[in-house]
Amino acid sequence: MSLTGFTALELGKKIKVREVSVKETAAAFLAAIRNRDQTTNSFITVDEEQVLKRAELVQTQIDNGSLCGPLAGVPMAVKDNICTKGIKTTCGSKMLDQFLPTYTAEAVRNLECAGAVLLGKTNMDEFAMGSTTEASYYGAARNPWNERHVTGGSSGGSCAAVAAEECPFSLGSDTGGSIRQPSSFCGVTGIKPTYGTVSRYGLIAYGSSLDQIGPIAKNVSDCAAVLEVISSWDQKDSTSIQRRDLDFTSALLDDVAGMKIGIPRDYFDDGLDAEVRAAVLEAADILKERGAQVEWFDLGLVKYAVPAYYVIACAEASSNLARFDGVKYGYRTGEYEGLHHMYKKSRSEGFGLEVKRRIMLGSFVLSSGYYDAYYLKALKTRTLLKQEFDKAFAIYDVILGPTAPSTAPALGSSLEDPMKMYLGDIYTVSVNLAGLPGISVPCGTDSKGLPIGMQLIGDCFQEKKIIRAAYAFEQSGTYRRSPLACGAIE
Amino acid sequence: MANMISDETIAYVGILAKLELSGEEKERAKKDMEEMLDYMDQLNELDTSDTEPMSHAFFMQNVFRKDVVTNGDGSKDTLANAPEKKDGGIKAPKTIG
Numbered sequence: 001m002s003l004t005g006f007t008a009l010e011l012g013k014k015i016k017v018r019e020v021s022v023k024e025t026a027a028a029f030l031a032a033i034r035n036r037d038q039t040t041n042s043f044i045t046v047d048e049e050q051v052l053k054r055a056e057l058v059q060t061q062i063d064n065g066s067l068c069g070p071l072a073g074v075p076m077a078v079k080d081n082i083c084t085k086g087i088k089t090t091c092g093s094k095m096l097d098q099f100l101p102t103y104t105a106e107a108v109r110n111l112e113c114a115g116a117v118l119l120g121k122t123n124m125d126e127f128a129m130g131s132t133t134e135a136s137y138y139g140a141a142r143n144p145w146n147e148r149h150v151t152g153g154s155s156g157g158s159c160a161a162v163a164a165e166e167c168p169f170s171l172g173s174d175t176g177g178s179i180r181q182p183s184s185f186c187g188v189t190g191i192k193p194t195y196g197t198v199s200r201y202g203l204i205a206y207g208s209s210l211d212q213i214g215p216i217a218k219n220v221s222d223c224a225a226v227l228e229v230i231s232s233w234d235q236k237d238s239t240s241i242q243r244r245d246l247d248f249t250s251a252l253l254d255d256v257a258g259m260k261i262g263i264p265r266d267y268f269d270d271g272l273d274a275e276v277r278a279a280v281l282e283a284a285d286i287l288k289e290r291g292a293q294v295e296w297f298d299l300g301l302v303k304y305a306v307p308a309y310y311v312i313a314c315a316e317a318s319s320n321l322a323r324f325d326g327v328k329y330g331y332r333t334g335e336y337e338g339l340h341h342m343y344k345k346s347r348s349e350g351f352g353l354e355v356k357r358r359i360m361l362g363s364f365v366l367s368s369g370y371y372d373a374y375y376l377k378a379l380k381t382r383t384l385l386k387q388e389f390d391k392a393f394a395i396y397d398v399i400l401g402p403t404a405p406s407t408a409p410a411l412g413s414s415l416e417d418p419m420k421m422y423l424g425d426i427y428t429v430s431v432n433l434a435g436l437p438g439i440s441v442p443c444g445t446d447s448k449g450l451p452i453g454m455q456l457i458g459d460c461f462q463e464k465k466i467i468r469a470a471y472a473f474e475q476s477g478t479y480r481r482s483p484l485a486c487g488a489i490e
Numbered sequence: 491m492a493n494m495i496s497d498e499t500i501a502y503v504g505i506l507a508k509l510e511l512s513g514e515e516k517e518r519a520k521k522d523m524e525e526m527l528d529y530m531d532q533l534n535e536l537d538t539s540d541t542e543p544m545s546h547a548f549f550m551q552n553v554f555r556k557d558v559v560t561n562g563d564g565s566k567d568t569l570a571n572a573p574e575k576k577d578g579g580i581k582a583p584k585t586i587g
Contacts, residue, residue, distance in 0.1 A: 086567075102567040195547045209546045238553040239546070307530045318507060325508070327582050332573035339583045344510040356509055360519055361526055363506040364499075377533045379543030384536060386544060419525055435547020460547070 003028040004165035005482070008074045008222040011168055015062065015073035022062065022073035026055040026117050029075045033119065033166045039489055040151075041141045042161035044080050045088045046120035051075075058115050070225055072115030077167040078108055079158045080121040081128055082213065083202040091204050092124040092136040092154075095324050095331045095350035105202025106237070107171060107213045107230040114229045119167050123157030126352045127321065128178055128206045130154050131421050132414045135354045140411060143186060144483040145450055149408040152182030158216050159186040164489055165482070169217035169226055173203055175210045176309055177404075177428025180440035183216055184403035184453025187442045187481065189470070190216040191223050194460050195435035196241035198227075199234035207316040208239075210309075210432040218482075220441065220471045224248040227463065243461065251464035256472040257291035259465070262396035264299035267427055273406040279444035279452040280402045286476045287400070287469060297395070300388045302430070304381050306422055309429035311365050311378035317355075318362025324350065357418065386434045393459035398469050401427055403440040403453035427455060437463045441470045442479045449488065451481075493527040495520045 003025055006014070014020045030048050037043050061067040078084060081091045083101035090096045108118070125135040133141040133156025141156040143149040144164035151160040155172030159182035162170055172179040174192035183190030191214045198213045205211060215226035228249055233242040263284060268277060288294040326332035326346030333345040351359070365374035392399060404424055414421045431438040436457055443454040454473070458466040483489045500516050500523075511519060565578075574581040 099571060100567070102564045102571075103561065235553075235555055239550060241548070301536075304533060304536060307532050310526065311530055311533075322508070326573060328568075328580055329571035330573070336583065339585050340508075342583050343508050347508055348510045351509075356507075356511075356515075357519065357522055359507045359509065360503050361523055364503050364523065364527075365530075367503070367506055374527075374530060374533075376543055377538060378530075379545055380538035380541040381533050381536060383541050383544040384538065386547070418522065419529065433547075 004032045005484070006168065007218045008168040009070055009225055012070045012072060012074050022059040022117060023052060023055040025073060026051050026075050026119065029119055029167055036164045036166055036489060039142060039147050040144050040160045040164050040166070041139055042122055042157040042164065042166055043077070043120045044090055044092070044123050044138050044157070047087065051117060051119055055117050058117055061115065067115040069114045071111065071229060074116055074169070075119045075167055076111060076116045077119050077122050077158060077161045077170040079124055079155050079170070079172050081124060081173055081204040082108060082171055083204070084108055084118065084121065087121065089121060089204070090137070092126040092138060093351065093355070094137045097137065097331065099329060101202070103202060106199035106232065106234045108202065110230050110232055122161055122170060125154035125156070126355050127204070127317070128154040128173055128175055129317065129354050129358050131177070131181060131424055132409070133157060133182070134411065134415055135352055137352065142411065143408050143450070144489045145187060146448070146488060148411055149450060150185065150411055150414065152185030152404070152408060154178040155216065156182045159183050159188050159190065162186070162188045162216050162218060163483055165484055169215060169222050171213055171230070172216050173211055173213050174432065175207045176313060176432050177425050179214045179216060180428050180438055180453070180455060181404050181425070183440040185408035185451065187451030187483070188216055188218060189220055189223050189439065189441050190214060191227055191439045191463070192431060192437060193227060193231065193463060194437045196239050197231045197243065199232060199237040199240050201234055201236040205320040207313040208320060209316060210313060220467060220474050221249070221252055223439070224252055224467050245461065245464070248463055248467055251467040252471045253468050254472050254475045256287055256469055259292045259398065259469060260396045261287060261292050261294045261398045261400050261469065262297045262392055263294065263400050264302065265296050266299050266302035267401035271405050271423070271426070272402060275446040276402050276406060276452050280454050283443040283454045283473060284400055287473055290472055290476065292469070294400070297392065299392060301385055302426065305385055305430035305433060306426055308378040308381040308385065309425070309433055310422060311374050312382065312433070314358045314362035315366050315375050316362070318359045318366065321355070321359055326350070354415070354418070382433045385430050389434045389436060389459070397465045399457040401455055403427060403455040407446045407448070407450035407452060431457055435460055437466060439466045439470050441474060443473070444479060445481070449486065492531065493524045495523050
């Protein structure tokens with residue numbers, strides 16, 4: 001088997017026992033990127049020379065014993081809205097096409113301290129606004145299972161890169177499903193942690209009360225190992241939470257006996273694709289066979305999550321993106337008359353259609369006369385949605401359902417009808433509104449050969465429960481498939 | 491369409507959002523916004539008269555720390571990102587007079 005086929009933890013072990021060097025490992029993935037990225041368009045920036053230099057440095061630190069963790073020497077990819085000092089961080093936008101961060105995000109710094117080797121920065125919907133990775137200034141990412149289909153988004157590049165074995169694991173960000181939905185579409189595993197678990201320092205803000213960085217990998221064990229490293233209390237993020245239960249790998253137990261799993265009836269309405277429905281329910285049966293108590297229940301208010309989410313996310317985005325004004329960094333228009341014209345022209349030329357759409361909507365719902373009717377109403381709805389989850393988690397350990405209503409749509413079929421695209425976020429956005437952890441694990445493929453994902457949702461700070469359930473399901477063993485093994489990509 | 495966005499509203503939102511839209515973009519923005527607002531109006535089906543708004547998933551309060559520089563002088567790297575610069579400063583259009 002080629003080196004790129006191994007998981008992050010397997011590679012870490014091979015490097016530790018000197019079976020392979022850090023440089024050989026990095027070189028194998030760089031070659032895979034060279035071969036496959038013209039198909040997947042997963043990466044925006046790769047600096048081969050820097051990668052190999054860093055690999056040599058990490059090898060020295062492993063050799064002298066200063067680095068000995070499970071991810072020491074393992075390559076990684078990072079979504080391009082997460083700052084990396086001196087390495088271009090574009091956010092998928094013309095606005096930041098030339099932006100070189102002056103500091104590294106805390107989550108990446110944690111991984112670098114653990115010895116991970118950054119391969120490059122991955123493609124994404126501009127400013128993380130989109131569900132397909134088609135709204136990127138650098139062109140759409142393409143699904144490794146079928147290049148005529150989207151990767152999902154907004155962390156589409158990070159998920160496609162893992163699926164196509166261009167990296168063993170990656171970081172994404174999740175504001176309304178942006179890790180879980182593309183993980184589902186690309187047949188990989190991704191976790192959105194409880195809000196406040198991973199520092200947002202260095203993550204270019206979209207919806208500050210919703211954003212979380214999380215891991216994407218081939219399996220649950222890798223995700224748990226990466227999450228363990230990136231989770232930390234950080235003074236530089238005022239929303240960071242001090243937690244003592246960050247030993248997520250201790251939850252990798254093939255044991256769901258007695259675990260109470262609830263399936264929301266509302267998640268299986270008419271809008272759900274029949275093949276997705278069947279695969280997810282089959283996965284639920286497997287967990288039942290393994291000893292979990294699985295039952296249906298009414299979650300309630302499900303249809304209000306998407307409208308509440310888009311009011312809140314757009315409002316926060318309009319405020320967060322006000323900083324891109326062409327003054328200190330980022331794109332500045334060539335010709336202008338005075339300061340305000342420079343602001344307006346730079347922003348209008350620097351932002352793409354979907355970003356402008358959301359800034360306009362956000363500005364509107366926050367404007368006087370509409371604030372109470374839309375923004376305040378959405379914040380109150382958020383309280384009601386949280387109460388529904390509180391009621392559910394008083395009974396169940398884990399909520400199980402689909403990650404997305406369908407498998408990956410064909411390229412070019414989503415952006416023209418944004419409402420349809422937004423409705424695709426129905427199972428993921430409420431998790432962000434309530435600050436909960438969620439994981440997407442592959443649970444089958446449809447008749448077109450495209451992957452299907454199952455989502456497991458936990459109560460706040462209960463990542464271990466969803467990791468345990470996901471791991472036990474994965475151990476049942478039938479769904480670990482790769483687009484390379486299936487011949488979908490060479 | 492229940493919501494009608496007028497030309498004046500789109501112009502006003504453009505001022506708030508600091509965006510300059512072309513005629514075609516304005517028409518598109520009106521249509522998109524009307525559609526989204528109609529959809530968002532569904533929230534009015536919920537009685538929230540006794541509900542507190544929730545801006546964050548958890549209780550948040552201001553976090554203070556001592557104002558001590560820990561990251562050294564980054565002015566050179568910061569300036570390298572400036573669209574225009576002059577004499578060690580960022581150059582911007584005249585703001586007064």
